Amino acid sequence: MRILTGIQPSGKLHWGNYFGAMKPIIDLQEKGETFVFVAQYHALTTVHDAAALRESSLDVALDFLACGLNPEKACLFMQSDVPELHELAWLLSVVTPMGLLERCHSYKDKMARGIAASHGLFAYPVLMAADILAYQSDLVPVGRDQKQHVEVTRDIAAKFNQIFGREVFKMPEPMISEAVAVIPGLDGQKMSKSYHNTIGLFEEPKEVKAKIMKIATDSTPLEEPKDPDACRVFALYKLFANEAEQAEMRENYLRGGYGYGHAKKALFEIYKRTFGPFRERREDLAAHPDVVRDILAAGAAKARAAARETLAAARDAVGL
Numbered sequence: 001m002r003i004l005t006g007i008q009p010s011g012k013l014h015w016g017n018y019f020g021a022m023k024p025i026i027d028l029q030e031k032g033e034t035f036v037f038v039a040q041y042h043a044l045t046t047v048h049d050a051a052a053l054r055e056s057s058l059d060v061a062l063d064f065l066a067c068g069l070n071p072e073k074a075c076l077f078m079q080s081d082v083p084e085l086h087e088l089a090w091l092l093s094v095v096t097p098m099g100l101l102e103r104c105h106s107y108k109d110k111m112a113r114g115i116a117a118s119h120g121l122f123a124y125p126v127l128m129a130a131d132i133l134a135y136q137s138d139l140v141p142v143g144r145d146q147k148q149h150v151e152v153t154r155d156i157a158a159k160f161n162q163i164f165g166r167e168v169f170k171m172p173e174p175m176i177s178e179a180v181a182v183i184p185g186l187d188g189q190k191m192s193k194s195y196h197n198t199i200g201l202f203e204e205p206k207e208v209k210a211k212i213m214k215i216a217t218d219s220t221p222l223e224e225p226k227d228p229d230a231c232r233v234f235a236l237y238k239l240f241a242n243e244a245e246q247a248e249m250r251e252n253y254l255r256g257g258y259g260y261g262h263a264k265k266a267l268f269e270i271y272k273r274t275f276g277p278f279r280e281r282r283e284d285l286a287a288h289p290d291v292v293r294d295i296l297a298a299g300a301a302k303a304r305a306a307a308r309e310t311l312a313a314a315r316d317a318v319g320l
Contacts, residue, residue: 001032004137004172006039006079009056010047013063014198016183016191019239024141024175026068034074035135035303036064041079042128045110045121061292063201066282077299082134084307089123089130091314095159096126105148129153133169134307141175144182145190150174164317168310183239184232186215202279209268217260226260228253233263240270 005025007017025036038060040053047053061076069076079085104125115121132140132153140150150172157169182190185197192198199211215233220226228234228250238246249266252258285292 001138002035002136003028003032003139003141004035004037004132004135005141006037006042006131007060007064008039008043009053009060010043011056011193012198012200012203013060014191014193014200015236015239016185016198018067018201019183020143021141022064022067022069025074026064028139028141029070029074032139035137035306036069036074036076036299037079037082037131037303038077039079039131041085042124045118045124046115058289058292061296062282062285065285065292065295066278067201068278071295071299075299075302077296077303079131081296081300082303082307084304084311085127085130085134088134088307088311088314089127091318092129092133092156092160093123093126095163096129096156097159100152100155101125104152106145125149125152126156129156132172133157134310135303136170136306136310137172138170139175140172144176147174147176160314160317166313166317168313168317184235186211188216188232201275202282205272208271212264212268212271213261215264220260222259223256225256226253226258231260231263233260233267237263237267237270240267240274245270 003025005021007013007021013022025034028034038057040057043053043056047056057078061078064076065071101122106124110121128149129152132150133156140153142150151174154171157171161167161169185191185195186199187195187197189195189197199208203211212233215236217231217233231253234249234253237249241249249263252262
């Protein structure tokens, strides 16, 4: 089984990125051949600062490695190191119906938030399809809001195979963990850089604590019982906690005499406990950039080999 995911280097990664995309594929790296890429070309639809893009791209790689991605079991690479993607994207684009792209909610959402329309933004799903299909991916861990892109990829692949009469591409399957399908941000919306409601993976602990203490809650008095399932502090705590820890906090909420301030402090402590080792590993990796470059170079070589094989099959199918 081949598993693939990618994350845009459009800013500092946050808890939503970790629980929604990073942790699922890190957990899966023992179960199949894993490909993880830094999606620089996708980021270019919104990031137009070269220095910022370079810095963020390396940061994403460092974050993945620090959080447990094992380069001996997973292929980590920069999207820009696989130029075959662009020819493959063009071959896919010539069979992609305009109506399919016009129905993509990601484009509509970005337009609604004031992001300027561009061909790149509109054709984003075709490049994403190339990302997925180039490596003949079987499984694509995605958030619920990205499921449509995998469905679009399947539609494009099926149409290509049908038109040219060959099974060039596999049909990838989305993998969505309902437990972490939507990570709440500080304001209750989905945690997203676009909404400015994130908690960064490796922000300074004092900054993380300050953000946690600002999470909006209701006005239920300290002594009154509280509904844990209606509280975003508890929703975030569950992401870190084991079953026993979740059960204990749930009991505290329901019993009363347990304030939201207590819950926020518990959330901060479990974050520190979880990310402490990651933080140390990241500092060590950042101090040895040549090691990271070697990992990325090896990953790119493996990714390019797979993409070349797929592209060769697609070129032959269309008559090139």
